[in-house]
Amino acid sequence: MDSLPIFIRAHADVQLFSWDRQIEAATRFGVTLAQVEEIALERGILPARYQRNRQAISVSDQLTMFRSSVCVVGCGGLGCYVIEELARLGVGTIVVIDPDVFEEHNLNRQLFSTPANLGTAKVNAAASRIGEINPAVTLIPVQAAFSLENGASLLDGCQIVVDALDSIKVRLELAAVCTSKSIPLVHGAIAGWFGHVATQFPGDPTLKTIYQAWESGNGVEQHLGNPSFTPALVASLEVAEVCKILLGQGTPLRGRQLIIDLFSMEIQAVTLHNNDEEQE
Amino acid sequence: MNITVKLFASFRTGRFDIETGDYPAGTTVADIADSLKLPQSELGIMMVNSRHVKLDRVLVDGEVLALFPLLGGG
Numbered sequence: 001m002d003s004l005p006i007f008i009r010a011h012a013d014v015q016l017f018s019w020d021r022q023i024e025a026a027t028r029f030g031v032t033l034a035q036v037e038e039i040a041l042e043r044g045i046l047p048a049r050y051q052r053n054r055q056a057i058s059v060s061d062q063l064t065m066f067r068s069s070v071c072v073v074g075c076g077g078l079g080c081y082v083i084e085e086l087a088r089l090g091v092g093t094i095v096v097i098d099p100d101v102f103e104e105h106n107l108n109r110q111l112f113s114t115p116a117n118l119g120t121a122k123v124n125a126a127a128s129r130i131g132e133i134n135p136a137v138t139l140i141p142v143q144a145a146f147s148l149e150n151g152a153s154l155l156d157g158c159q160i161v162v163d164a165l166d167s168i169k170v171r172l173e174l175a176a177v178c179t180s181k182s183i184p185l186v187h188g189a190i191a192g193w194f195g196h197v198a199t200q201f202p203g204d205p206t207l208k209t210i211y212q213a214w215e216s217g218n219g220v221e222q223h224l225g226n227p228s229f230t231p232a233l234v235a236s237l238e239v240a241e242v243c244k245i246l247l248g249q250g251t252p253l254r255g256r257q258l259i260i261d262l263f264s265m266e267i268q269a270v271t272l273h274n275n276d277e278e279q280e
Numbered sequence: 281m282n283i284t285v286k287l288f289a290s291f292r293t294g295r296f297d298i299e300t301g302d303y304p305a306g307t308t309v310a311d312i313a314d315s316l317k318l319p320q321s322e323l324g325i326m327m328v329n330s331r332h333v334k335l336d337r338v339l340v341d342g343e344v345l346a347l348f349p350l351l352g353g354g
Contacts, residue, residue, distance in 0.1 A: 074354050076354050077353070077354055078354045079354065163354075164354050165354050166352065166353055166354035167352065168350070168352040171352070188354070189351045189352055189353060189354065190351060190353045190354065191289075191290070191349070191351040191352070191353045192289075192290060193289070193290075194289040194290065194349070194351055195351065196351060209332060210324070210325065211324070211350070212332065212334065213320075213323045213324060213325075213326060213334070213335070213350065214324075214350060214352075215321070216321075217321060218352050218353075219322070219324065219349065219350035219351045219352030219353065220289075220290055220322050220349045220350060220351060221351065221352060221353030224290055224353075226353050231354070257325075259288065259289075259325075259348065261288065261289050263289070264292070264297075270325065270327065270330070271330065272332070
């Protein structure tokens with residue numbers, strides 16, 4: 001193992017370490033691709049696959065990203081894009097929770113669905129895809145429905161949770177569990193040409209405020225559907241939030257909700273504040 | 281009294297983006313939603329003068345009500 005850092009330094013080209021060499025190092029030293037990646041990043045050497053992450057993300061930021069664990073709850077329209085982007089970004093551990101298998105009506109938008117994998121568990125399809133695009137990332141598939149009962153243990157060890165659910169009831173349960181565990185929650189929801197994004201930091205009533213009028217059932221997505229572009233956009237906004245929070249940079253959507261209307265091409269931020277303030 | 285109503289997203293379809301109307305004193309958010317045939321089960325964020333409100337909020341002359349549909353898809 002001592003000679004692995006020497007191997008990495010010897011084969012780094014202008015502080016970049018190629019994928020071929022990463023595989024060679026893992027094989028020669030009997031370690032995982034993830035271990036090679038961490039040792040390189042610790043020495044300021046960037047796996048070459050991340051070179052276009054610079055300058056948005058520095059080498060030390062990349063190490064922070066590698067050591068991060070993000071949980072994505074829901075592996076559908078939003079979740080697939082979120083997972084793809086987190087893996088390409090270089091988030092080291094991604095926990096994916098979803099009980100479902102791919103069905104034909106998922107094919108219009110769910111990135112990991114193909115005619116060949118209909119009937120396959122979504123979380124397993126996600127693991128296969130991430131294994132293809134970035135094998136240095138560890139994806140932990142959990143084929144289960146998130147609930148108040150299992151939620152606290154499912155989120156153990158996660159620094160940030162991404163809401164990619166399709167149920168308002170479960171979103172509110174997820175928000176409650178995140179609050180009890182003091183985990184930031186990046187929320188996104190879509191319907192037709194429309195979507196919104198907000199981040200709930202521990203102690204904030206973000207989702208309760210957004211859904212204060214909700215009593216039961218689903219939103220307008222049940223008759224507006226979900227075309228391909230809306231989840232792609234909202235998922236990307238969610239990943240940008242995750243990236244900033246992991247790195248402690250930029251300005252997240254705290255206490256604000258970004259509302260997207262792709263039909264009128266309008267984006268606006270509204271201030272979220274709790275109900276107590278309203279009674280003043 | 282005059283109330284300006286701003287509709288967002290799918291609520292605009294077949295209605296309007298923004299419209300100022302004359303409403304009787306004591307009109308609530310729920311009354312306006314009903315008059316626009318917006319099902320209460322589809323109401324998401326409701327704001328008066330940029331502050332979050334509930335359905336029973338009584339409106340005052342000159343206020344601006346914004347209504348967003350409930351979005352829950354993923």
